Amino acid sequence: MSKTISEIFEKTVNTFPNKEALYDVRRNRRFTFKEWNNQVDALARALKNEGVKKGDRVSTYLYNNEELATALFACAKIGAVFNPINFRLMAEEVAYILQDAEPKVVLFEQSLESVVSALEERFPTIAFWYIDEDTPSYAANYHEKLSSAPNLVLDETVTEDDWYAIMYTSGTTGRPKGVVHLHKEMVIQSDILSKAQKLDSDDVGLITAPMFHCAELHCAFLPRIQAGTKNVILHQFKPTMVLELVEKEKISKLFAAPTMWNMLLQEELSKYDLRSLKIGLYGATPMAPTLVLACQEKLGIQLVQAYGMTEMGPAITLLLEDDQVRKAGSAGQVCSEHELIIVRPNEDGPSDPDDRLPLGENGEILVKGPCMMKGYFQREETTEKALYKGWYHSGDIGYLDEEGFLYVKDRVDDMIISGGENVYPREVEDTLYEHSDVLDCAVIGLPDEHYGETVVAFVVSKNSLLTDSELENWCKNSDTLANYKRPRKYIFCDALPRNASGKIQKFVLRKQLDELFAE
Secondary structure, rough: OOOHHHHHHHHHHHOOOOOEEEEOOOOOOOEEEEHHHHHHHHHHHHHHHHHOOOOEEEEEEEOOOOHHHHHHHHHHHHOOOOEEEOOOOHHHHHHHHHHHOOOOOOEOOOHHHHHHHHHHHHOOOEEEEEOOOOOOOOEEEEHHHEEEEEEEOOOOOOOOOEEEEEEEOOOOOOOEEEEEEEHHHHHHHHHHHHHHOOOOOOOEEEEEOOOOHHHHHHHHHHHHHHHHEEEEEEOOOHHHHHHHHHHHHHHEEEEEEEEHHHHOOOOOOHHHOOOOOOOOOOOOOOOOHHHHHHEEEEOOOOOEEEEEEEHHOOEEEEEEEOOOOOOOOOOOOOOOOOEEEEEOOOOOOOOOOOOOOOOOEEEEEEEOOOOOOEEEEOOOOHHHHHHHHOOOEEEEEEEOOOOOOEEEEEEEEOEEEEEOOOEEEHHHHHHHHHHOEEEEEEEEEEEEEOOOOEEEEEEEEEEOOHHHHHHHHHHHHOOOOOOOOOEEEEOOOOOOOOOOOOOEEEHHHHHHHHHHOOO
C-alpha cells in the first residue's frame, strides 16, 4: 500500500496514464491522468518558485474546481500543507483562518473575489492567485504562474509522517480549529473507503458536495484516485445538473448528504437514464428508512453511510448497504483498525476512557485508530484535552447495540447540523448579541425533513418593536456569520430559562419548540 498521498497519485498515473481522470464541468475541460499529472507538476514548480517549502501552508478558497484537486496533489509532491477553506465563510471568518494558518499562497476564484478583496490588504505576505480571467490588481493569475514557472526539480523527500493537510473545523466555542492530518492517516482512510464503496477503475465518480469538506475529499475523491476512477467535478450542487451528468457521464458512484439525496428525489426522475448508478455514499446525519427505500427504488442505488468527524479523517463507522433498513437510525459499525467505546460523560473535564458503559447505555463516544489527527494546529492544551489518554473525545452522545452498531443520539456541545453543515450556536448567538436591541438569546436546532435541522433563535429584546425581519437583515449583512448559519426562525420571549449557575437550559427550549410546532 502507498505511504503518502503523492504515492497514491503517482501509482495511479503510472497505471492508467491515458485513461480519463478528470472532467471539470464548469470549464468543459477534460484530462487524462498523464495530462493531469502535468498540471500537478506545473503547479508544484510554480509553488516552489514562489518560495513555498516543505511544511508551508497553501490555502484554497474555491468552489469545486480542477484547480482545487490539482493543488491537493501538488502540495503532496513538495511536502507543502494543503488547507482548503470553506467557500461559505464570510470575510472575517476567512481572515481568522488566514491569520492562524499563515499560508504562503491562497488560490481563489471570481465567485469569491469580493470576500478576498475585503481582507487582502491585511495579509501583505500572502500571494493571492486568481484562477479565472480578469485578474484583480492585488492578485496574480494562477494559469500564468503555471505557464511561466521554471523547470525546477521536484525532489523533496515526503514521508508518511509528514503533515498532509490542515482542515479547519469550528470548536465548541465557535472558533475554528485547524485539524492536522499526516499522510499515512489519509492513505489508510482512503483504503478503507475504497473497499467500502467497492471502487474500481471502471467506475465514474461525481463530485458535487463541497471539496473543502473531508467527507467529499477523503471519503469519496481520494479513494477514487486510489482506484483509478474517473472524477467528474461539478462546481456547485444543482439537482438537475447532477441527474444530467449521471446520464451523460455514466456516473456510478456519488457522495451526497441526506438533504441532497432528498432534493434529487424531488426531480422528475423519469426524464433521465440513471441505470449507471450503483453505490451512493452519505454522511452528516442518519437517513430515514423511507428515504433509503426511495433512493433504492427510484434511483436504483445502494447506499453506504459514513459517520465521523474531521479529527478522525473523518470516517469512524460505516453502515453498509445490506444494513440500511435493518439498522435504520444507526451510524454503523466501527471501521477496520479503529476502536470505539462509550464512556460516562464528565462535565468537569475529559471523560475517562476507563469508565466504560454497558451496551445500550448512552454516553460519550470515544474513538481511536490509525486515521486519528496529529492534533490541533498551535493548540497544545486543546489537543491534550481532545486526545486524553490516547482517545479522541468526540463530544457526541450515543450507544452501542448488541451487534456493535453505533447510534448517535445527541451532541454534547449542542451542535446543529443543517444541510450537512455544522453550525455551532455560540457563533450565531454572538452575532445576535451585537445587535443593540438584543438583550438575551439562545440558538438551537429544529428537526427539518429537508435540511436535517434548521437554526432557530430564541430572543429576548430590549425593544418591543424589534422584528424577525430586522434580525434577518442583521445576520445577512454580518461579516462574521456565513449564510448557512443564519436562523430561519425567530421566537421572541420575555426571558430564557436558566439553571442556578446561570446557564441557559436548552432542553427546556427544545421542549417548548416541540410543543409550539406540534400545534
